[in-house]
Amino acid sequence: MSEVPPSSAHIPGLVRRWRARRNVEDIPEARALAPQRGRASRTLTQARMAALLDVSERHYQRLESGTRPLTAELAERMAYLLDLNADERTVLHEWAGLPVPLRRTPGTSVPEDLLDYMDRLPFLAYFEDPEYNAVAYNAHAAHNLPWMVGDSAEQPGPANIMTALLLEGPGRAQCVQWETHWAPMLLAGLRYQFMTYPSHALRALVEKVCEDPQVRAMWDEDSTLSYHAYGMLRPLLLPPDAKEPLWVTVMAWSPVNRPDLRMISAVPAKGTAQPALPPGVTGGGVARRSS
Known part of the structure; x- marks a missing residue:
């Protein structure tokens, strides 16, 4: 029976899947990026993520793989670009060893x-x-x-x-x-x-x-x-x-x-x-x- 890797080992794969599910056309800031042709036209590639985060593509690859530490500012920016829900955002911050931000819901209404x-x-x-x-x-x-x-x-x-x-x-x-x-x-x-x-x-x-x-x-x-x-x-x-x-x-x-x-x-x-x-x-x- 094969051993299940530690939970942290699963996060880079999760980040890749979060990125893959994101349509670049849904990100207003991405409209200024150079257009790409074919199937990649709507894909949030590592190169596009790097540009949106204002880092080099190599730097982003290290962030996504976990070999480069995430700062709180980059983690929040990634969560926004990837359109993470509150639970996914929590996992990203915990993986990066950062304090988990308090989840806030707009307004003060109670369900x-x-x-x-x-x-x-x-x-x-x-x-x-x-x-x-x-x-x-x-x-x-x-x-x-x-x-x-x-x-x-x-x-x-x-x-x-x-x-x-x-x-x-x-x-x-x-x-x-x-x-x-x-x-x-x-x-x-x-x-x-x-x-x-x-x-x-x-x-x-x-x-x-x-x-x-x-x-x-x-x-x-x-x-x-x-x-x-x-x-x-x-x-x-x-x-x-x-x-x-x-x-x-x-x-x-x-x-x-x-x-x-x-x-x-x-x-x-x-x-x-x-x-x-x-x-x-x-x-x-x-x-x-x-x-």
Whole structure:
């Protein structure tokens, strides 16, 4: 029985097949290249790839064979020219030993099936984007976290979770034992996201929350990084005027088809339950309000 080569040995062949399936006429930048006759007229040859990448043909051959390392810029350019989907793009970057770029989907819309799933949950849940903006929430979240809805002059749109929970205001006020059970975990997540996927928006967010002296001290003094403090029990006032906090397990996950979204839910601790919604309260989803 023959041995299967390591996965990395298959990538050059994959790149060749990705190139072979691409019609050069579908690449706007290729229109300026010298035309070729016959069957090769629509083929994305190595020579054409080299020209589009602004490297020599020999250099491109080495890139495609894996004998020359890919830079992040070249990997992104190749992914564009080859019209790779998100999974193929991930494989190309991992093969090159490069950080896998965060997959982004244009806009902030949440697919209807995910909204339906979220709306069916018996506890508060919401979707946030990579910059922690709440882009969708269910009726439980809209009722129990009214600041999330954002229907005031101070906050005309859905909330940013980090600013709402880290800066002084109604969101932070709901987080009981904020200094020990909320702020350190939130900052560890923000620090991880900022270090892993730096962007102008995340930098601005860090600067915004660090305007609070207490938050700034925590940011400067701690070095913990964590994608999310998944599964940790935390006390939360639900709704805001509750006399006693409800202990909830904060859960987080990303849909396989939309890793640019994070779903966050607050699951009541075992043996407890989230207060039922008042009669007539409905809503949830993208920018929906409780009625």
